[in-house]
Amino acid sequence: MMGDFGVEAKGVKQIKFTNWSQTFSCEPNLYFVPKDVEELREIIFLAKSTNKKIRVVGCGHSPSDICCTDDYMISLRFFNNVLSINCETNTIRVEAGITLTEINAYLDSHKLAIPVLGSVSDITIAGVISTGTHGSGAKFGVLADYVLDMELITTSGDTIKCSRDENSDVFLSALSGLGAIGIIIRLTFQCEPAFLLYEYSYPSTLGEVLEELDEELKSCDHYRFLWFPHTDCVSVQNNNRIYNKEVTKYTASQRACNWFWDYAIGYYTLEFAYWLSTYYQPLVPYINRIWFWLQYSRPKERIDISHKVFNFECLFKQHVNEWSIPREKTAKVLLELKSWIERTPNIYVHFPVEVRFVKEDDIYLSPAYGRDSTFINIIMYRPYGKDVSHSAYWDQYEKIMKESGGRPHWAKAHRENASDFVKMYPYFRAWTQVRKRLDPINLLINSYLNRILNES
Helix, strand or coil: CCCCCHHHHHCECCCCEECCCCCCEECCCEEECCCCHHHHHHHHHHHHHCCCCEEEECCCCCCCCCCCCCCEEEECCCCCCEEEEECCCCEEEEECCCEHHHHHHHHHHCCEECCCCCCCCCCEHHHHHHCCCCCCCCCCCCHHHHEEEEEEECCCCCEEEEECCCCHHHHHHHCCCCCCCCEEEEEEEECEECCEEEEEEEEEEHHHHHHCHHHHHHHCCEEEEEECCCCCEEEEEEEEEECCCCCCCCCHHHHHHHHHHHHHHHHHHHHHHHHHHCCCCCHHHHHHHHHHHHHHCCCEEEEEEHHHHHCCCCCCCEEEEEEEEEHHHHHHHHHHHHHHHHHCCCCCCCCCEEEEEECCECCCCCCCECCCEEEEEEEEECHHHCCCCCHHHHHHHHHHHHHCCCEECCCCCCCCCHHHHHHHCCCHHHHHHHHHHHCCCCCCCCHHHHHHHCCC
16 A cells, blocks of 8 residues: 655755765765654655655665665664574574674673674674675675575565575575665574684784685684785784683783774874875885784784674775685785785785685675685775775776686675676576566666666
């Protein structure tokens, strides 16, 4: 039944949305924060009657225009409830607008945990699963791989339940579905008994890490490393589950010391140093080397609650680019990138190049579909909001990744379109067919999705 559109009065005008890194922004015609499913349906019917598009936004952490729109923007911040928890099956059922931070706190109180997390938890669960967000661990998939079932509202206003056993094509399309299949409202997520992580980080070299990579991946639960461009220096982070131990305790003086190194030096002084380098770029290699020596040249260890180890400080505003490649191409890609940086004049790039590992899955548009994958993330900071030239670095990185079978991270800015994705994803056509079936009027499309669907 069509609504009376009284919901239009609840839309807020003159809202400017800007993502966390302040690299993309938009001014939607109306901004909605529905209180319940019926109000969400009314917004869908209003959009159809006024010929407007809809995009759902989470916490705005994606460094791309994936959620930008000039029409209707919807926040599901009131869809943030835990609906049920089952400590026998280690599952939790939640509404789609809840953040990982909120889920982590609730699971802590029930002695459960999410098996793997990415860098941040101040993001919604729907955003996480819709963009292929991942952590690191050779035996662990993207977070969407732990979803057991979910409910969507389609552009017709209907609710669809889906899982691997029910409407499986919809399920495998909506996971890593870019918000284009329907609006996720509820889902069930597979957890595990709570665990601590023992984190051991130590210095190494890129050559040593790549030579020993296969063995290192087998030796721990969660393995990642940070390479410092313009050097051969690497910081390895090796995390393992640990039980019946205590969280590392710090004295007041130790906490003050940690703050000094992590923030006074690792954040504020680094931002100032990179800002200075915008006036004299040859400073960058020295900055990278000095900060490795100051912060990463000595082994460190700690034990803490799992999500406190998985998450880490992302520092100040930045441009980022991340692609996945088949795991066996890791050494080839990194050595090619290192060689290009070293032999190319006037190329100065920031640290780190972050390298993480993800298990293969069967999700249609997951960057880890059908293959064990390595995700390589590059970064160029924006000290005090100042843009730094990065186009040549981005171009060469994407060229190297693409030549090695790369796939871009959906949440991060990229330039690929349907003609590329057909080659990258065996089920891309199947995904577009499901999308067209559930959204025949393209209600959920924005400029980001237009680029993805465009074959020219």
